[in-house]
Amino acid sequence: MFDLPQLVWLILVIAAVWYGLRRLNGPPRQPPRRPDMRPNPPPRIEAEDLIACRVCGTYVAAGAPDCGRRDCPHPR
Numbered sequence: 001m002f003d004l005p006q007l008v009w010l011i012l013v014i015a016a017v018w019y020g021l022r023r024l025n026g027p028p029r030q031p032p033r034r035p036d037m038r039p040n041p042p043p044r045i046e047a048e049d050l051i052a053c054r055v056c057g058t059y060v061a062a063g064a065p066d067c068g069r070r071d072c073p074h075p076r
Contacts, residue, residue: 050059
């Protein structure tokens with residue numbers, strides 16, 4: 001099959017091709033790094049208390065003027 005000198009030449013040719021291709025491609029590239037790898041904190045959500053309208057039962061904000069009905073008990 002292969003004798004020793006042919007095997008050595010085959011290994012040298014493969015190594016030369018591999019080394020030549022590495023030189024042509026240049027140094028390995030590093031992926032770009034983000035300056036801050038920590039996750040962003042969640043945004044702060046302002047919440048408002050809701051109260052049920054005694055007339056229609058819908059929930060409206062405590063500071064809302066009314067629920068939209070004429071007979072709404074919330075002040076306008």
